[in-house]
Amino acid sequence: MEGFDVGTRLRELRKARKLSQRELAKRAGVTNSTISLIEQNSVSPSVSSLKKILDALPVSISAFFAGDEPAPPRAFYPAEELTEIGDGYLSWRLVAARRPDRSMSIIYERYPPGADTGDAMLEHDGEEGGVVVAGEIELTVSGEVQILCAGDAYYFDSRLPHRFRNIGKEECVIVSANSPPTFAEGGREMHHA
Incomplete structure (x- = not known):
């Protein structure tokens, strides 16, 4: 995603929920290395992979990309x-x-x-x-x-x-x-x- 740091955003959300990479991976049904590589921005997750990971937090796609602040x-x-x-x-x-x-x-x-x-x-x-x-x-x-x-x-x-x-x-x-x-x-x- 050009101009958006997917890895840093995912790491911030995971840490805010006090989850290890291993625990998030287990909840999402993906490998530990998948979480690690995404957080390092070494791989760009597919929409379906990102969905599985965000479901495990849980965080919506719009909150992930737009932030949590509502707009009037x-x-x-x-x-x-x-x-x-x-x-x-x-x-x-x-x-x-x-x-x-x-x-x-x-x-x-x-x-x-x-x-x-x-x-x-x-x-x-x-x-x-x-x-x-x-x-x-x-x-x-x-x-x-x-x-x-x-x-x-x-x-x-x-x-x-x-x-x-x-x-x-x-x-x-x-x-x-x-x-x-x-x-x-x-x-x-x-x-x-």
């Missing part, structure tokens, strides 16, 4: 103020990440060619939907696979196992929403992570 409600958000919550390869920019009373998450997603949400199928509470703005995406929901192109849309129960993959040669852009706003709540419920 407002109506407009310039592009440069969207909070990047992707993994440095996938770009997911969350609208109003620190708004304390959000009842949904709206995300501007960008998948480079070959990008994917990870080998593990995602499952979390809520519903999600989106519209492909550019490119194409392969979406798997509960074993059903569909390739969606610009203008195509999706909407499903997020408890169904799902995965997003850009199998095309161009970047895929999606504008999505999910409810409840699980990026802000910490714990296990997150979108595309």
Whole structure:
């Protein structure tokens, strides 16, 4: 993640919770070396790996990247103020990440060619939907696979196992929403992570 020190932020959160690297790794179901390498910024975690680790703290993706300070409600958000919550390869920019009373998450997603949400199928509470703005995406929901192109849309129960993959040669852009706003709540419920 350009301009964001993932390793230092993870180490600060782990130490604030008085957890050893070994204990965090055990809770997250990852190896000790994974935690160590991430904290040293020797490896950049995938979204799915970061999700497992943050779930074990628990800390939400938005709190991890945006900090814990809530922001007062407002109506407009310039592009440069969207909070990047992707993994440095996938770009997911969350609208109003620190708004304390959000009842949904709206995300501007960008998948480079070959990008994917990870080998593990995602499952979390809520519903999600989106519209492909550019490119194409392969979406798997509960074993059903569909390739969606610009203008195509999706909407499903997020408890169904799902995965997003850009199998095309161009970047895929999606504008999505999910409810409840699980990026802000910490714990296990997150979108595309």
